[in-house]
Amino acid sequence: MNASLRDNLKRLLAPRHLAFVGGRSMARALKRCAQGGFAGPLWLVNPQHAELEGVPCVASIEQLPCAPDAVFIATNRELTLSCVAELAAKGAGGAICYASGFAESGAEGQALQRQLLKAAGDMALLGPNCYGLLDYLHNAALWPVAHGGKAAQRGVAVLTQSGNFAYNLSMSDRSLPVAYMASVGNQAQLGIAELMDVLLDEPRVTAIGLHLEGLKNVPGFARAAYKALEKGIPIIALKTGVSQIGTELALSHTSSLSGSDALYDALFQRLGVIRVSGPVSFVETLKAASCGQLPSGPRLLALACSGGDAGLIADYAEGNGLSLPPLDAGQCVELARVLPRYANLVNPLDFTTAIWGDAQALQSMLDTALGSEADAAMLVLDYPAEFTGERKECDLLLELFCAALQGYGRRGFVTSAFPELLPAAARERLHALGIPALQGVEEGLAAWGRIVTYQGRRQALLELGEAALVPLCPQAFEGPAELLDEWQSKQALGSFGLPIPQGVLSTPEQALGAAAEVGYPLVLKALSAQLPHKTEAGAVALNLQHPEALEAALRLMRTRIAEHAPGVAFDRVLLEPMAAPPLAELIVGIKRENDFGLALVIGAGGVLVELLKDSRSLLLPTTEGAIRQALLSLRSAALLQGFRGRPAANLEVLVAAIGAVAAYACEHAGHLLELDVNPLLVGAESTVAVDALIRLGQA
Numbered sequence: 001m002n003a004s005l006r007d008n009l010k011r012l013l014a015p016r017h018l019a020f021v022g023g024r025s026m027a028r029a030l031k032r033c034a035q036g037g038f039a040g041p042l043w044l045v046n047p048q049h050a051e052l053e054g055v056p057c058v059a060s061i062e063q064l065p066c067a068p069d070a071v072f073i074a075t076n077r078e079l080t081l082s083c084v085a086e087l088a089a090k091g092a093g094g095a096i097c098y099a100s101g102f103a104e105s106g107a108e109g110q111a112l113q114r115q116l117l118k119a120a121g122d123m124a125l126l127g128p129n130c131y132g133l134l135d136y137l138h139n140a141a142l143w144p145v146a147h148g149g150k151a152a153q154r155g156v157a158v159l160t161q162s163g164n165f166a167y168n169l170s171m172s173d174r175s176l177p178v179a180y181m182a183s184v185g186n187q188a189q190l191g192i193a194e195l196m197d198v199l200l201d202e203p204r205v206t207a208i209g210l211h212l213e214g215l216k217n218v219p220g221f222a223r224a225a226y227k228a229l230e231k232g233i234p235i236i237a238l239k240t241g242v243s244q245i246g247t248e249l250a251l252s253h254t255s256s257l258s259g260s261d262a263l264y265d266a267l268f269q270r271l272g273v274i275r276v277s278g279p280v281s282f283v284e285t286l287k288a289a290s291c292g293q294l295p296s297g298p299r300l301l302a303l304a305c306s307g308g309d310a311g312l313i314a315d316y317a318e319g320n321g322l323s324l325p326p327l328d329a330g331q332c333v334e335l336a337r338v339l340p341r342y343a344n345l346v347n348p349l350d351f352t353t354a355i356w357g358d359a360q361a362l363q364s365m366l367d368t369a370l371g372s373e374a375d376a377a378m379l380v381l382d383y384p385a386e387f388t389g390e391r392k393e394c395d396l397l398l399e400l401f402c403a404a405l406q407g408y409g410r411r412g413f414v415t416s417a418f419p420e421l422l423p424a425a426a427r428e429r430l431h432a433l434g435i436p437a438l439q440g441v442e443e444g445l446a447a448w449g450r451i452v453t454y455q456g457r458r459q460a461l462l463e464l465g466e467a468a469l470v471p472l473c474p475q476a477f478e479g480p481a482e483l484l485d486e487w488q489s490k491q492a493l494g495s496f497g498l499p500i501p502q503g504v505l506s507t508p509e510q511a512l513g514a515a516a517e518v519g520y521p522l523v524l525k526a527l528s529a530q531l532p533h534k535t536e537a538g539a540v541a542l543n544l545q546h547p548e549a550l551e552a553a554l555r556l557m558r559t560r561i562a563e564h565a566p567g568v569a570f571d572r573v574l575l576e577p578m579a580a581p582p583l584a585e586l587i588v589g590i591k592r593e594n595d596f597g598l599a600l601v602i603g604a605g606g607v608l609v610e611l612l613k614d615s616r617s618l619l620l621p622t623t624e625g626a627i628r629q630a631l632l633s634l635r636s637a638a639l640l641q642g643f644r645g646r647p648a649a650n651l652e653v654l655v656a657a658i659g660a661v662a663a664y665a666c667e668h669a670g671h672l673l674e675l676d677v678n679p680l681l682v683g684a685e686s687t688v689a690v691d692a693l694i695r696l697g698q699a
Helices: 003-013 024-036 077-090 107-120 163-171 192-199 218-231 244-254 261-271 279-290 307-319 329-338 359-369 391-408 424-432 441-464 486-494 511-518 547-564 606-612 624-632 651-667
Strands: 018-021 042-045 055-058 070-073 094-097 124-126 132-135 140-142 155-160 178-183 205-212 235-239 274-276 300-304 376-380 411-416 437-439 481-484 504-506 522-526 540-544 573-577 584-593 597-604 615-619 672-682 687-689 692-697
Touching (some): 018 024, 024 055, 070 140, 077 107, 155 192, 155 279, 192 218, 205 279, 218 441, 235 279, 261 274, 274 441, 279 441, 300 307, 300 359, 329 359, 359 391, 376 391, 391 424, 411 441, 481 486, 504 511, 511 522, 540 547, 584 651, 624 651, 651 672, 651 687
Parallel strands (some): 018 042, 042 055, 070 094, 094 124, 155 178, 155 205, 205 235, 300 376
Antiparallel strands (some): 504 573, 522 573, 584 597, 672 687
């Protein structure tokens, strides 16, 4: 993003004046901005009316008093093109294009979208095919319909490819503090990456929520996400399109999906992005991060006035990586003076209803409990229905808990056993004090656990260094491809440092003489790029102990290849020393996703590839530390660590071998289409690649 475009995007995100282009719906949108507290000039552009809905109209963009910082264009797609060109010529900051019928609709729409992008130049452009931008920091609602949000002093930024998701989120009864909400649509110019980058410069943005169908700019996203990781701003992602049907729907919606779900996981894990599975976990996790005061560790002091709630807390805390440190002896003595004898003085603490409504007793209980060594404190508080007249006791406890958190300098949150029993007034009060109001004890502890995990991983990810590397994003390769045979593949990888057997290339006729150079026992393989799966064709013979066995294997191999692949010549063979039994067999491969990434795949290899499906993916480039972590996270990692008294593998040698494959892939990223090393035999001291396959696009 060049400097001019970046400056214009900043104008769009902090506008001094707004313009709306369109009819009655835009007049109503303008009035909503005025009623919502936008302080600057507001203009409605419509050439056919002097006024609409009581709002005076400006006849043309040219007649606007000045170049507006932000404009919402609600016209058909053809008029949208001309409006964008006129606004760019006038020097407007940014425009939001509501119209659909662009790249998401086929070839004609794609051509129109290219024209739209050209017309915008360096003017910031959001959309097309989007609902727009809700800016609650500046009370600017560049939005075609009503919305449920309100002015904010700080909060999260939510970026989504679905306008309806944004609309529904604004209407949800969850009290999420939102600073910005943007529907990005087709991302013709500004996408998730560009918006994230600039939003991260706004200190009042405390977290970023992404509702994604796909990314158009993976390198840009990685740079922005790394910036967020450095700043300690959590990113929470709800990624759809996991299923085949979901993928097809996403393609038809915004034409932006690329990359398999496994590679999205790899990208998110690399950058510390918190992935959630649904809208509720999305909102609650954002709320846990929204105050900007993140927990320093997993130790939690939990308070409830019910043994049932305490039991739920204990179960859900453990399942979400949170610990409940015991109360010390001094705390138990002090609590025993306040609480009844039947109170169980443990953490989670059921302080019982015996002190309900007793301000002095509650204050004493809180003072004692918050003296704990925990990193944060939580309170479970369920408000009764308003008609009971019993909410004032809940308000008292809420007030005392908030004051105690502030007095002791503690992080903390409030939740309820049932989501609907933490009313809006209580939530708003908590959020005004910077205390997350989480709805549902299960959802609340899961959300808090995600943020704790993020905090625990963040520094480790920064130190690992992988997050700072911008992923390679190979373009589609249109030309013909060439499959290298095993000898060629091994030589290519060996030149980058991959350990390979000391084999000899020969012919069937000269194989006996070559075998004397290799030594017995040995392995015989037929060589042909037309036999990528040699075992099925009978083109491999193992553990040949003497010349007679080699002669017999050559005769049998000639016969079986002729039967399996009659068009393949049996004219070259590879002779290699028979490898010692390994501690483990791995597969190391390269997965190419055009326009998304090049991934290094590490997994259990040999005959276990399909059976175990035990693998990890790392986007390239990567680091030795990340490779080591991926290896040790495999379910079969015990085989590398001295399983059942066997020796442990030399991890340094193994990591270096896998790093050689990664280095080759990075060097040939532009035209590497496929790469497999299977199996990579891992021993106590050495590692060796006994088979390899490479497919390259020809320039």
